[in-house]
Amino acid sequence: MTRYKAIISYDGTLFSGFQRQPEARSVQEELEKTLKRLNRGQEVTVHGAGRTDAGVHAYGQVIHFDLPEVRDVEKLRFGLDTQSPDDIDVVAVEQASDDFHARYNKHSKTYEFLVDNGRPKNPMMRHYATHYPYPLDLALMQEAIQDLVGTHDFTGFTASGTSVEDKVRTITEARVELDPHTGFLVFTFSGNGFLYKQVRNMVGTLLKIGNGRMPVGQIKVILDKMDRNLAGPTAAGNGLYLKEIYYDN
Structure with a gap:
């Protein structure tokens, strides 16, 4: 598996927060649905650096996720950005070390x-x-x-x-x-x-x-x-x- 780190921004108005939750729209779930499409229908888990609340916005939220193969990072960013909803923007994507964790690495x-x-x-x-x-x-x-x-x-x-x-x-x-x-x-x-x-x-x-x-x-x-x-x-x-x-x- 290859780990990727991404910087995302989003308009929090229509989200119930970053974290996935039942019966509510979240940033995490929307990104995971996009990544599933890009990963040939296989589930992908997104980890975020922080859990913003309902209505809260972000310019520089950081996430990480794993994919089974090495991807061109700009093509991956473009695919994530264009196939995600309009209130999410994928600013940058880079390959990360296997031990990088968006939430638990010191920041x-x-x-x-x-x-x-x-x-x-x-x-x-x-x-x-x-x-x-x-x-x-x-x-x-x-x-x-x-x-x-x-x-x-x-x-x-x-x-x-x-x-x-x-x-x-x-x-x-x-x-x-x-x-x-x-x-x-x-x-x-x-x-x-x-x-x-x-x-x-x-x-x-x-x-x-x-x-x-x-x-x-x-x-x-x-x-x-x-x-x-x-x-x-x-x-x-x-x-x-x-x-x-x-x-x-």
Whole structure:
């Protein structure tokens, strides 16, 4: 068997998430159906680096899969890209080592989150940016977001019911800026891993800080107390993008 690594992007609007699930449309299942056609009807399993939720988008999701023979990687990419649904794009394909695993090889991720702070909202971007129609102080959010950088236990920013026991993660970059072209707020987070709904919970908290309904030091309190009830609401998934994944060599 030959292992292939691919970078894919997708519009998450009509997906119930990346991971295959019964009675729901997923990115993984759509790719596996395409690969089955390209593999003469034989089943192919796709492994992803992360499991994005319903409505969440990706620019740089990484997957891997095995095929029984060596293929020309550009022809394989073209076949995957053109035979997959229009809301999935296959950006690149390369042959990988037999021990490469998209999920388990050590890597870091970068997420972006877009917030439409306009009144009224931009209806053309309703699936691609989360609308927040209340006043926001960008400087307060820029001050507060720096408290997320570093190695912390992120229990206070984790959705209830997660099965992950170790909630310590390292965030290497956290910033929020105003895009002068769109007028949207762009939150960026990079780190060695993120817990279930962690990014969306961090954004929800920062928006409350920016709106003056939480103090600028609330991030430190949440990290210290490890209490989800002290954080803000979970921001909607339509503003979230898995931007890029970096693997250690």
